[in-house]
Amino acid sequence: xxxxxxxxxxxxxxxxxxxxxxxxxxxxxxxxxxxxxxxxxxxxxxxxxxxxxxxxxxxxxxxxxxxxxxxxxxxxxxxxxxxxxxxxxxxxxxxxxxxxxxxxxxxxxxxxxxxxxxxxxxxxxxxxxxxxxxxxxxxxxxxxxxxxxxxxxxxxxxxxxxxxxxxxxxxxxxxxxxxxxxxxxxxx
Numbered sequence: 001x002x003x004x005x006x007x008x009x010x011x012x013x014x015x016x017x018x019x020x021x022x023x024x025x026x027x028x029x030x031x032x033x034x035x036x037x038x039x040x041x042x043x044x045x046x047x048x049x050x051x052x053x054x055x056x057x058x059x060x061x062x063x064x065x066x067x068x069x070x071x072x073x074x075x076x077x078x079x080x081x082x083x084x085x086x087x088x089x090x091x092x093x094x095x096x097x098x099x100x101x102x103x104x105x106x107x108x109x110x111x112x113x114x115x116x117x118x119x120x121x122x123x124x125x126x127x128x129x130x131x132x133x134x135x136x137x138x139x140x141x142x143x144x145x146x147x148x149x150x151x152x153x154x155x156x157x158x159x160x161x162x163x164x165x166x167x168x169x170x171x172x173x174x175x176x177x178x179x180x181x182x183x184x185x186x187x188x
Contacts, residue, residue: 023179036104043110047074138181
């Protein structure tokens with residue numbers, strides 16, 4: 001069975017973005033405190049967050065990953081952690097997938113330039129009293145591994161996202177400085 005330390009080491013060696021430990025703990029506490037059970041994760045990467053959540057009592061995860069290599073590693077890690085009975089791992093473009101199920105939590109941690117599109121597509125899948133989390137609002141980790149030109153492009157996309165979120169009338173938005181910065185959205 002793989003350990004989280006092995007997954008972290010793989011991610012570091014291969015430049016795979018995974019959530020910071022402080023965010024994972026925050027996320028798990030949020031789920032416990034609110035008695036959430038169903039999570040939709042957009043952007044599995046190699047399943048680090050997926051496995052953490054699926055190891056919790058009575059938490060079930062549907063996760064979507066576009067990249068074939070990362071999806072395959074995600075499935076391998078899910079199997080190694082013995083949580084395959086609690087995870088539905090979908091290999092597809094999240095903007096092309098149709099999901100009718102409602103979720104307590106929708107966690108958006110995929111292509112940063114598409115955050116608004118992911119939000120617009122999946123907000124209908126949010127249960128009443130649920131939350132949407134958008135990760136990497138601060139882009140600190142991301143900027144360490146890209147060129148200044150690419151960093152500037154994504155900084156612009158995050159500013160565009162913040163302007164969009166500020167214009168929402170049906171969601172309350174809170175920014176939390178945990179991990180790489182998150183936006184927490186609750187329906188009004």
